[in-house]
Amino acid sequence: MEDRPAGSVLTRSRRGALRYGFAYSVNPYRGCPHACAYCYADSVTRDGRPWGSALDRKVGAPQVLSRELQTAPKGLVMLSSATDPYPPEEVRSRLTEGCLRALREARFPVSILTRSPLVLRDLPLLQGFPGVEVGFSFTSSRDRPDLEPRVPPVASRLRAIRQLSRSGVPTFASVAPLLPGTSGEDLRTLVEALWGAGVRAAFADPLSLSSYPAAARRMRALGARPFGPGEAEHLLSGLELEAGKVGLPVYRRLFAWRPDAVPPRRGGSPAFRTGARFDLLSRPEEGLPGRAQ
Numbered sequence: 001m002e003d004r005p006a007g008s009v010l011t012r013s014r015r016g017a018l019r020y021g022f023a024y025s026v027n028p029y030r031g032c033p034h035a036c037a038y039c040y041a042d043s044v045t046r047d048g049r050p051w052g053s054a055l056d057r058k059v060g061a062p063q064v065l066s067r068e069l070q071t072a073p074k075g076l077v078m079l080s081s082a083t084d085p086y087p088p089e090e091v092r093s094r095l096t097e098g099c100l101r102a103l104r105e106a107r108f109p110v111s112i113l114t115r116s117p118l119v120l121r122d123l124p125l126l127q128g129f130p131g132v133e134v135g136f137s138f139t140s141s142r143d144r145p146d147l148e149p150r151v152p153p154v155a156s157r158l159r160a161i162r163q164l165s166r167s168g169v170p171t172f173a174s175v176a177p178l179l180p181g182t183s184g185e186d187l188r189t190l191v192e193a194l195w196g197a198g199v200r201a202a203f204a205d206p207l208s209l210s211s212y213p214a215a216a217r218r219m220r221a222l223g224a225r226p227f228g229p230g231e232a233e234h235l236l237s238g239l240e241l242e243a244g245k246v247g248l249p250v251y252r253r254l255f256a257w258r259p260d261a262v263p264p265r266r267g268g269s270p271a272f273r274t275g276a277r278f279d280l281l282s283r284p285e286e287g288l289p290g291r292a293q
């Protein structure tokens with residue numbers, strides 16, 4: 001564990017990242033103890049330490065962020081893009097909580113993406129926070145300690161989604177990365193569990209590590225195989241089919257369900273979607289279109 005003074009916290013998306021639909025990212029930590037083998041974050045942060053072994057706190061991040069927000073144009077903030085904003089250390093450091101307070105005060109829309117039910121600690125802050133949503137990542141309907149050694153169990157993530165949804169905080173699922181060899185039964189079980197827990201949208205993205213050599217090496221060392229011909233599209237279509245049966249909208253572009261997402265650039269990645277766009281304040285069966293087609 002290292003402490004680093006936070007130089008800058010609000011990172012404006014570069015052209016490449018804009019295809020994911022967020023204008024800014026905020027990473028209160030560097031590194032991630034969850035240690036997912038496929039994680040690309042160490043390639044992005046150029047962190048040469050063994051992945052999952054280190055977590056640096058950005059000391060003073062909430063205060064720096066608060067200053068930066070005073071002059072930044074409004075835009076969707078992703079919390080976080082290169083770490084999990086709720087590592088166990090967050091219980092003590094409360095950097096993510098401080099950043100959320102700054103974002104709420106400055107009235108910036110926020111999408112939290114985590115694998116940890118620790119986000120529930122901040123439920124009082126999230127309730128009535130305009131433009132906030134909480135996403136949980138899943139690669140399977142079952143725990144994957146082989147690939148995600150310190151990620152909280154699937155059941156705990158589903159319970160957190162249920163509690164957030166019942167408390168009026170919009171939730172989504174990031175089924176990413178979709179892994180080679182995932183079975184149709186696994187996808188069906190996952191979709192039913194997500195829908196039952198109350199997610200309002202799902203994002204799906206197949207594993208792609210061509211730009212992330214360190215993650216590719218980790219996956220190879222664990223014996224993971226690449227996608228077979230057509231397999232990635234087959235899995236995406238299978239997920240969309242299962243989601244369509246329950247009415248869960250699935251999108252191939254992150255945040256495509258949000259009216260305040262940055263639109264894709266002309267010539268960039270198309271904003272695929274299989275469900276109708278809908279307002280996160282309501283689930284499709286509550287009166288807005290959204291049944292997957």
Ligand code: SF4
Pocket residue numbers: 032033034035036038039040041082083084115
């Ligand atoms: S939780 Fe996210 S940031 Fe952390 S190791 Fe896993 S994929 Fe990477």
